[in-house]
Amino acid sequence: MKENLNMDKIFRDKLDGFVEEPPAYVWDGIQSQMASRRRSKRIAIYSWVAVAAMLLLAFVAGWYFSQPAEETIPRIAEKESVKITNEVIPGEQKNVHPAPDESGAEEEKDPGALLAAAPERKVTKKERGEKTVEPEGERENVLLALADLEYMERIESAEVKPAGKVETTSLETPKEVKNVSGLRAFENAILNENARHYARKTKEQAGWKMGVNISPGYSSYSASHGANYASNMTYEASDGNSNLSGGLSVQYKANKRWSVESGVYYAQNGQRTGSSPQFYGGRAEASFAPESDEKSYYFNTAVNIANNSLAMNSTAGVIELEAVPKGAEIAANLETAGTYSNSLLTKGELSQVFDFVEIPLYLRYLLIDSKMDVEVVGGVNAGLVVGNNAYIDNEYGEQNIGKTRDISTVNVSGTLGVGVTYALSKHISVAVEPRLNYYLNSINRNAEVNFRPYRVGVYTGLYYEF
Amino acid sequence: MEDLKDIIKECASGNARAQEKLYRMFAPKMFGVCLRYAKDRTEAEDSLQDGFVKVFLNIQNFRHEGSFEGWIRRIMVNVSLGKFRKQYVLQPVEDMAQFEDVEFSDDILAKIGADELMELVQQLPPRYRMVFNLFVMEGMNHQEISEAMNISVGTSKSNLARARDILKHKVLELYHGAKSNANYSA
Known part of the structure; x- marks a missing residue:
């Protein structure tokens, strides 16, 4: 056991300080990815302008031809x-x-909701509420970011936990029950989001x-x-x-x-x-x-x-x-x-x-x-x-x-x-x-x-x- | 440090120059993080790119509580974890074959360079690599790992043991190889 800890430490020390300059095209890739996000936002604005212009043109044409x-x-x-x-x-x-809010209904059916911790649910709900008004491109990000945030919280808490707690947590029955479902809160969020995406896909395709x-x-x-x-x-x-x-x-x-x-x-x-x-x-x-x-x-x-x-x-x-x-x-x-x-x-x-x-x-x-x-x-x-x-x-x-x-x-x-x-x-x-x-x-x-x-x-x- | 705070603020308002500055500051270190979660450089480059895009998109959420490097690093780990979940959803049942316990002294390990250790980690089967990284490098416990990877606590533990076994074997191989090479050249 001690040998393992030593080994871990050596790995940690050596790999933690590992620094390597990434190839230049990675930055180019980041830039173009950011630019395409900005572009899709701009396109959304342009298409509104285009519609307005089209309407105006149609009315002007009507006026012109009626002379x-x-x-x-x-x-x-x-x-x-x-x-x-x-x-x-x-x-x-x-x-x-007016359509009944179906996302609300989904929320109720969500099996993870019964198992997942209440505060976590709250975060997802809020995120989802925001999502409905956000443009398409943003939605995914928010979701990923949401997953991130949950993880960040999790990892953070892991860091302050004493190592000895490893054994006890694994024996806790309620936590095991949570595992049986195989789904955690943020995964449920992803599943729901996927389902929503799938439903929307039919519209988008x-x-x-x-x-x-x-x-x-x-x-x-x-x-x-x-x-x-x-x-x-x-x-x-x-x-x-x-x-x-x-x-x-x-x-x-x-x-x-x-x-x-x-x-x-x-x-x-x-x-x-x-x-x-x-x-x-x-x-x-x-x-x-x-x-x-x-x-x-x-x-x-x-x-x-x-x-x-x-x-x-x-x-x-x-x-x-x-x-x-x-x-x-x-x-x-x-x-x-x-x-x-x-x-x-x-x-x-x-x-x-x-x-x-x-x-x-x-x-x-x-x-x-x-x-x-x-x-x-x-x-x-x-x-x-x-x-x-x-x-x-x-x-x-x-x-x-x-x-x-x-x-x-x-x-x-x-x-x-x-x-x-x-x-x-x-x-x-x-x-x-x-x-x-x-x-x-x-x-x-x-x-x-x-x-x-x-x-x-x-x-x-x-x-x-x- | 005040400088970093300014850069972060600029990044949050979408300043491309500041973003590049931030990237130059953290990319080498984060590339190291991505590398040990990936099976090869290409995958690591991919994670690094996706990770930084996420950093820029979410930087306005950074509250300046705690270290920024820690924050970026968590994003990189999460991106790698996300990739792992996408790629290795269906994992074959792991082979339970055990290596016989190897005599192993940490001195050998200490002599091996970081580059070589990185390579060894990358060569691990995906799940072992992930468990090893999360446990050893991120300091997560098995409960946390089991939730993050959607595996049982037992699997997490046995995966970690297997990862260590494999690494020990490979280190020994490498060490003996190095020794024989040294003999050869002598």
Whole structure:
């Protein structure tokens, strides 16, 4: 025994004084490791700036594109953009309950908690509390540091313990019980942290996500028209349409923050033209109105009768009428403001509806990464017009009266949105995402018509993450 | 010493120059610590690098109570311990074969250089090396070692005995080798 102690002492003396200059690249390695930590912190700041810049750019672009492309002399209904009434979808937000603090629940289940000393637990708890607000990179450090600290304490106490205590401690039964579990407090902390990391990993890893979306929406437009066109145009006491859109979404998560989205969406856009005051625009006179006892409001728009066809200038373009709608009359204009000599009179409302199939290409950025993620989405859509109809809604019901001329089949729109995603399970999540979709080109090719529909919708979706 | 305090403070506020100064002050000594916990130089360099990164990241937590060198050293030991836990989770059951007791005088040991002793320690099987280091160099008791390494107290004790046995044998080998070499050259 004594021989051993002597041997130990010689080893200790010789090795304790052992000094060796480490190779130079070790310092380089330390520097680059420190630098990469600083960099990841900086990147986090930059990406916030980038998001802000992206939003700003998107709004500036929207503003820019909404300016009329040509200079026109203002006359009757030169330019109009319809204000979006704030449509609140009731019940939408109510579904989103704040997530219960799961880390707290884990804490309770932790088997080590029963065995580990109370003060040690306290340290871990506090550390964990801090961790939730810390950036990713820091988390590990804190954990390692935590392990360190515990060790430091342990080693420190070891140093002041008399050597003779070795035997007695080993016989202490409660301490043995602690060993049986095989886990000590800080290891439990590591295990828990690993488990949390593992759970998060699914979020962080690149992968695919699919979803179905449905959105009640409100569509309207911004439009401007050539002077000549406008003089024969429908009265623009217009408002938007409420409608339903939706589709399939496929997202590819490139990294923790960014993902790319595509899919297929169906959406309706259009405009609704209200009835005009009877004497509006110097068109058909009151006496030509079919029911003279109700003098208030009529749909009263100049129509062009040429080559056996009936055409009417509307906000979104020239409507080709297939026939005179039921409950409507063609009357001659007495004094014309425009160039057309007849007017279509009916007690009803005109609406133009375009059905779009939109193929999006969106970028998504995860702003807030928690149980309830907040994402910013922005991008462009190829909007294919698959339906083009005009309706008159009068006492005979809604009649399809024809279609709008010169509508481009392929159009481009921009989309901007902010969404909240709540994970129901590891794979399934629900998302609520208000989006603005704005057409960047006029969907009408006619040079006199600049018609850009937009739509505001609250997309509610169910997503499956692979 | 006042100087060191300033350097530590500067390091805490992220001053790269101060960090380098601190590194230059402690790296050789700490490399020695890492070396005896590692199986080779590469592993020791790795531990030293990770250890210093941790030192810089946590230096603001140093409370200037007790020796700074002790603090750094504990970090190095913990990094080595962490590496050990990661690498040698699944340890085969140790062979219980015993060397016959060797006649051994401390004079022999005293003659052997630190470099050679370091090499002998590095050549020990990982767990023996760890137990030997923690017990002899860090002054931990078996209870502490068993907790740190997640082994039983008995295992810690037998590992220490085995480590000593192996070291004695190797020292003797080295000594005789040296002697025969000396004879040869004479």
